[in-house]
Amino acid sequence: MATTPPADGSVGSTRNPESEPSSSGRTLLIRAIVLVTAVLGLNYIVWRWLYSINWDAWWIAIPLVLAETYSLIDSLLFGFTVWKLKKRRAPEAPAGLTVDVFITTYNEPLDLVLTTARAAKNIRYPHKTWILDDGNRAEVRAAAEAEGIGWITRSADWKDMPRHAKAGNLNNALMSTDGEFLVILDADQIPDPLLLDKTLGYFTNEKMALVQTPQVFINVPESDPLGSQAPLFYGPIQQGKDGWNAAFFCGSNAIIRREALMQLGVTRYVTEIELALHKALKTSDKVIAKAKKTLGPGNERVSEALDLVAKDLRRVRRRLRNGDGISEVTYEFQQRVAAVTRSLVAADIAAFHEDLASLADLDIEGLDAGLQDASASTPGLAVVDDNALDQLAQRSWSPLAAIDAVRVLIESVNADRSGEAQAVMPMATISVTEDMATCMRLHALGWETAYHHEKLADGLAPEDLNSMLTQRLRWAQGTIQVMFRENPWAQKGLTLAQKLMYWATMWSYLSGFAAVVYLAAPIIYLLFGILPVNSISTEFFVRLIPFLLVNQLLFVVVGKGVKTWRGQQYSLALFPVWIRSITSAFGNVYLGRSLDFAVTPKTLQQDKQLRWDLVKPQLWAMGLLVVATIVGIIRLAMGEADLLGTSVNIVWVIFDLVIFSVIIEAVRYRGYEHYQADIAKAKARQDASR
Template identity: 60%
Template sequence: MTRLLLTRIMVVLTLTFGTVYVGWRWLFSVNWHNWWIAVPLVLAETYALIDAYLFGLTVWRLRLRGEPNPAPAGATVDVLITTYNEPVEMVMATARAAQKISHPHQTWVLDDGARPEMQRAAEVAGVGYITRSDDWIDRPRHAKAGNLNNALFVTEGEFLLILDADQVPDPQILDRTLGYFDDPKVALVQTPQWFSNVTDCDPLGSQAPLFYGPIQQGKDGWNAAFFCGSNAVIRREALMQLGIVGYVKEVETGVRQAMRAAQRILRRTARTAGRYGAPTVRAVESVSAALNVANKRLSDGDDLSSITWDFHRAVDVASRSVVQEDMAAIEADLRALTDLPVEMDGELGGVIVDEVALDELSRREFSPLGALESVKALVGAVDVDRGHEAQPLLPLATISVTEDMATCMRLHAAGWASVYHHETLARGLAPEDLGTMLTQRLRWAQGTIQVMVRENPLVQRGLSLGQRLMYFATMWSYLSGFAAVIFMLAPVLYLVAGVLPVQAFGMEFLQRFLPYIIANQLLFAVVGYGVKTWRGQQYSFALFPVWIRACWTATANVLWGRPLGFAVTPKTRQGGDSFPWRLVVPQLIASLVLVVACVIGVVRLWTGSSSSIVGTGVNVAWVAYDLLVMSVIFKAALYRPTPQPSSPQSSAPQPSTPHSQED
């Protein structure tokens, strides 16, 4: 309670000081003469304040759960270990550890690589082996989500424990998590991801103690704890419900698209129907009215098959009403054909048709009966079997390269609850080189942005306001790359060219800025008491090229269909011993520019070209902070893991101790 009280006090102070500062910036200190940098800078500061509001809201409801209930004795569980191309021994170490889980269960290896050696190893160990069926050939595979969706229709357990190939489970993992499912509304229990090959300095920022701690606990307080793809137990019933709802929505979307196309056809037909008499006009009007009724019933949630059946009947009735009229037109057409002046040309061996008469025939208008039948065929042709997919039901979301967030958001929107259990119950392998880490972070960011563009949580029905903001907070954080560029560019412009984006860099500025930044850092200190949060703050800034690339590529994928791909994170070191210059070029250029700007700024002050000691001092300090934060990327590039005598996967996992509430 003391920690929560201190957290809330610091949230109030941070947001109060931040609001005063940013409000002052907008109202009194924007240098409109240099608007081209002044406006982007104040927008970047506004972005940071909104981020602070979202973070403050997250930790306002820190939920520290006590001991879970005992696991129900009769609960049936399938342990699903997903793999694609990871080393067979690594996968089998996880599988053998999974076999030792104390609660009764069935262990399965889901091999998306369909490797014979993987199958043989699983069979020898007595572990279930599942790979894709032939139904997936020449159809979208949907990466890990598709692998899990395929397994859902092969297994039968009431609950699913999902593990990545390297995440060695504790024997007590089910005993410590299944008890939460006594609440029939709970669909998901997520536990932390903890990595055994990470050093104390954690140069690659893999452990994420701020996320797997205060942030997840805060989201848990809003019933918005995230599914993180591994080390989680999920209720099968909840996933299957998502699959059914998704199927219905997909079919409804197809019907709506067909109805919109039918509406366009009917509008065109209505413009010429009068030429065929009153019966034809009435037929087109009746079909249009039936289409409007069908659309309304669809919006009201009526039975889909009943809607389409009634619409087909309305089209049939309308079509019969114009058949007689249409037959008369057809007979007239036949008579016109019969009356064509045709003669045989014996010398040429062909038929000569009067071109004037043929041209007159081509101008004739035929009846709209074909249009009515086209409308009927459009609605009837909706792919209710979803033949373009391997399975009609896809319980785990396939709209993103990170299936976990999208699936969890849909679970919450459907009324299910989630739990974050703050206890390390599986131990995995983190990336061991910068390139692998960047690949992993890029995929996470791309998947998150895909979800934001496709299914923005702020407008999703079924989510509470708190849940919407919790999902949006994570998505919003990946926009920080654009703000980082502005935060580096502004001091460079001032130090090099004297371009002033802020009208006041003196004490008036410091009196408002310093309380805000100090309160913000104290908030992190209180929230992250006992854990290291600085590394996460560094990477939020230093990976600005990754975040910008993710925003662009994910948006282009959703809006314009540009391929994105799915990169499996390697579990072993990929780079050599040389410095990976190619991976840090943007950060290296930015750092050099910042250093040069700092030197120029000091020289300009020394020579009298700049007269503001406070302005230069503030911007030099700003540059120093940027360089300190950026330095983590170079430490990561230089990092070489110390070879270990044996892999953590090669030994049996030891029981873990629950985190204390101070963690």
């Protein structure tokens, strides 16, 4: 490997698990446990809905049963994912393929970028290595040239245009290179020399668009206090998704077929232009209809003009259905509308200017710019701004104003996408994380993906809590943006299984709301004695406990020795991050609010100062849990509480506090170097005491 794994063994072996024979017995065991989990879970949740809700306390009883239903669905989605675990053996890499290795960077330290670039240059299979420097730094360019490594930054076409973060950086590089295959590496992901030898063989399948390999980090202690390693995802979950042809692109450590990306870019370009035109046509119909309603007697000539435009709109639709070119159809339509406009009286022209000028933030010149493309909340899409369309459709129009507004609407569908640096954007730009949306679009076009379960790069994880929270928030925001903008259930071309696989990942980020309920329920009972269930009976335990045990057994069997506890802790402990990701993504997509983007720092950002301020919601939750426990014990001692109910809820509180203890550890964590120094000191003290 290019970098030696740490001695504590946190990274694990580099041998290829795919060389191990697949166990049909283990597969049958997993499926049996999945079925039992489903039966027990459904048995419990149906009973909860039908017989156990305390309707006198519906305000907590209903949220709790909804949270439990959410958790059951989450469990079923996981079971469906691992139903078809796929173990692959890569074919031998064919000779003669051309490959570009892309190392994306913005503001990472120069030595870090060069370490990755040198390792990339040393990849054994013939290729070209490029540093994609989105920061346009002279020192990076000079160092790259000195190393004989290619350097690419944004072209002049990107000046004053939407940047689209990493997706824009990659899209720019795609137009400057010509390799048949691309390797995408983040600046901190040091590749193994055999990366291409181990993965290019998959592309002998001409339908294969992408091969993803794991992301494993070398600067993480065995205890993994920040939850950086994701052995369950980069293992059983990705293998399970792979079984359904839904292995995810994860932004780095992936190999992609250029042909697939370029086909995607062209297809999306055409689709988005068509979408924009159809929206413009729909709004045009409404504008013309409203204008006709304002006509009084004696306006037959104007009425005929409006009818002619409406007839032309129908002709445009018909020609588009017949496959005629968009540019030709819209140009001819604009010429006919111009002729109609010239035939009307000059007085109406003056009225049009006065009417249109009264629109807030819209004028004749500004309308062209305002309707050419999506709003800032949906950068990069050639679609008409829905807010502007609503304004236009609801406005009371004079006849000539209506006709000219229709002309401007159709002209706003600009086939050259003048509001973008480049017309074709292969990497999706609808999200702050480009990977999921791009992969889902490739699947919708019929391409295949694969997950190669072998560590072929050594990465660097965030070194402090603030950096980790920044990273997790961006991941979650990007996923939720995709859910809002291109929900998998609405995507044609995806199989049902693929839709479920994408939805399962999106669904997981809703856990923040369920976590709030799971925290509130025991607190409310211990403080006020209010139960969300009719009673804590034997039937309650008989239905719930077997489900919980079998569900945990599924993780144990699927993980096959993989430690999943840290991931389970953070799925609950980061509930404020998950909630914020949803609210901020909603504000961005539907309200046009800015969504801050920050590159995850690759070096330690805090040293001595402990950032308790970053986890205030969790600390408040822990404080309330402790206070509630004390009050519950006092109420029990005074005979105001039930022993069984109090005991069950105290156990629940203890479980929550154990979960949240990871936050304390995360705040106190001072980075991997400090961890190693502490280990060395402890070892020295141990040796001295002998």
